[in-house]
Amino acid sequence: MSIPISKDSLFINDFINVNNVFTSPNQDYYYVRDTLNLFELNQNDFLPDLDFSFSESLSFPLVFSIPPNQIAPVTLPSNHQFDFQDLQLHEILFNRLSFNYSATSNIDGNFFLIIHLPGALKENGDLFYDTVEIRNDNGNNNSFIHQIEIENLRIDLSNNGSTYNNISTIFQIMSGNDTIPPNLFSNVNINVELANLDIAYMRGYFGNITVSNEVNTNINALKKLASNNIQLYQPELEIIIKNGVGMDAQLIINEIGFQRNQSSKLLSHNSIGQSVNISRAQDLGWDFNYSSQSIYISEQNSNLNEIINLFPTQITSTYQLETNPQGNHAGFNDFYYTNKPLSIDAAVTLPLLFNIDSLVFSDTFSIEFPDLLHINEANLDLEIENGLPLNVCFDLSVLNGNHINMTQPCLFHSNLDSNNQLFSPSYNQLSATLDSTNSSILLDEKKIVLNAIIYSPDTTTFFPVLLSDWLNYKLGLTLNADINIE
Numbered sequence: 001m002s003i004p005i006s007k008d009s010l011f012i013n014d015f016i017n018v019n020n021v022f023t024s025p026n027q028d029y030y031y032v033r034d035t036l037n038l039f040e041l042n043q044n045d046f047l048p049d050l051d052f053s054f055s056e057s058l059s060f061p062l063v064f065s066i067p068p069n070q071i072a073p074v075t076l077p078s079n080h081q082f083d084f085q086d087l088q089l090h091e092i093l094f095n096r097l098s099f100n101y102s103a104t105s106n107i108d109g110n111f112f113l114i115i116h117l118p119g120a121l122k123e124n125g126d127l128f129y130d131t132v133e134i135r136n137d138n139g140n141n142n143s144f145i146h147q148i149e150i151e152n153l154r155i156d157l158s159n160n161g162s163t164y165n166n167i168s169t170i171f172q173i174m175s176g177n178d179t180i181p182p183n184l185f186s187n188v189n190i191n192v193e194l195a196n197l198d199i200a201y202m203r204g205y206f207g208n209i210t211v212s213n214e215v216n217t218n219i220n221a222l223k224k225l226a227s228n229n230i231q232l233y234q235p236e237l238e239i240i241i242k243n244g245v246g247m248d249a250q251l252i253i254n255e256i257g258f259q260r261n262q263s264s265k266l267l268s269h270n271s272i273g274q275s276v277n278i279s280r281a282q283d284l285g286w287d288f289n290y291s292s293q294s295i296y297i298s299e300q301n302s303n304l305n306e307i308i309n310l311f312p313t314q315i316t317s318t319y320q321l322e323t324n325p326q327g328n329h330a331g332f333n334d335f336y337y338t339n340k341p342l343s344i345d346a347a348v349t350l351p352l353l354f355n356i357d358s359l360v361f362s363d364t365f366s367i368e369f370p371d372l373l374h375i376n377e378a379n380l381d382l383e384i385e386n387g388l389p390l391n392v393c394f395d396l397s398v399l400n401g402n403h404i405n406m407t408q409p410c411l412f413h414s415n416l417d418s419n420n421q422l423f424s425p426s427y428n429q430l431s432a433t434l435d436s437t438n439s440s441i442l443l444d445e446k447k448i449v450l451n452a453i454i455y456s457p458d459t460t461t462f463f464p465v466l467l468s469d470w471l472n473y474k475l476g477l478t479l480n481a482d483i484n485i486e
Helices: 304-310 436-445
Strands: 002-011 021-023 030-041 052-059 076-081 088-105 111-121 127-134 142-156 166-175 187-205 210-218 225-232 236-243 249-260 263-266 275-278 291-298 314-323 334-337 342-351 353-366 373-387 391-398 422-424 426-434 447-455 470-483
Touching: 030 210, 030 314, 052 076, 052 166, 088 111, 088 127, 111 187, 127 142, 166 187, 225 304, 236 249, 236 275, 249 304, 249 342, 263 304, 275 291, 314 342, 373 391, 373 436, 391 436, 426 436, 436 447, 447 470
Parallel strands: none
Antiparallel strands: 002 470, 021 030, 030 342, 052 187, 076 166, 088 142, 088 187, 111 127, 111 142, 111 166, 187 334, 210 314, 225 353, 236 291, 236 342, 249 263, 249 275, 249 314, 353 447, 373 426, 373 470, 391 447
16 A cells, blocks of 8 residues: 655755745855844834813703704803823824713703814814714703714824823704794713824823833744754844834843744844934924934844854844934924834845755645554655755654664765856655554654754755756655454
8 A cells, every 4th residue: 555645856945935036146156134023113102092082061951942953142261181191182183082982961942953173174174073863852951972983183282382281172052943942051061082093103292201111032944943053144133123102212121032933042133232212203294204223243242143043933033212312392282103013123145155064944734544544664765855055864653752774764965066056956765664653653744744854965065056946856655454343
């Protein structure tokens, strides 16, 4: 009985995003440049929750009756001040939000409550008005609930530059189809809540606060790889600080740690633990400019080579950020766009020109066996075509770690030209016989683990790897087995 297990071609571009691959200045090798986000400063990280809720007890002394469909000659303006800790807002723009009203009234008859926010503008430039019908036939403080949803609403919270965190309101009442009788004690008690806030933009003074945080970033692409030692030709790690917030800041990166399983390495570089001054972004209306700066980390000024050899699968970054270290020197002109945060990225440049010792690629294959099968003997066959400028050895095992002994498990590199690039591939066919213990484990677990161990032909030369280089393999299983039929 012959069972095919896996047939595949592994190209270099299967492991890397070709959009991140570039050619060296002399066009003699490729390099990979990929960017990982270490952390991002969002609104909830440095600004308090915004609670725009307020209540009003509105007295409308109606000396005369109000004829049908007429506005009462009583206008009630008011201002509502909100406490947002150190945050002092002058302006806010919402992508969308909800206005939630609840109220009671003793006005007899059906009428309309007119709500006006003189500092609020809709997307088309119209002022914000909302008219709410209140049905109250008995004059017994009947209650009502109302909700509207608004998109692209801009609110001036400064009362024309005189204050901050302030919403101005104007209330009026209008009769419906019936006359409102006179009543010197007419009133409306209303609760207003701005809810489901989807904020696009804020401007004001964001305060002087300190934010500390720890962020974990996964590197999933390296989970199937490991190595004893790898020497890359001039690798580089660039820490990119990009500020889209109109706010000065001071950053201290306390540490950047790299982990793989139980092993870890801390980045050693003179920028760790030091203050970095971050300038504010510039919003000119017709043009927007991020504030950007970089910290360059190489083998010469850090332990980058040790980190590369760890093949880390996770990065842990801890930092401390102080906002507006010089106070409100911009005069309430800090700004924040939700789609333009302050971010810290790690851009790694890895040349595909290296010398490597025991780079391990691991994969696990599932095998489907017929039911009621008893294996007498099992043989694994592995056909290899090596189109890499590197030597490859294979190690097979069952799921509990027991090795499967193979004849001639290694395959030398492809035939190379004078530039150590592929001239023609090399071929080999490997085989292995499973003993009774491994056969039994294979039958129970139905999985085989394959490790491809890759190493350079010598220990000194940097060998270039091209995107078109490949490794073809075909793994099959031949069984001498009985099928038990009860």
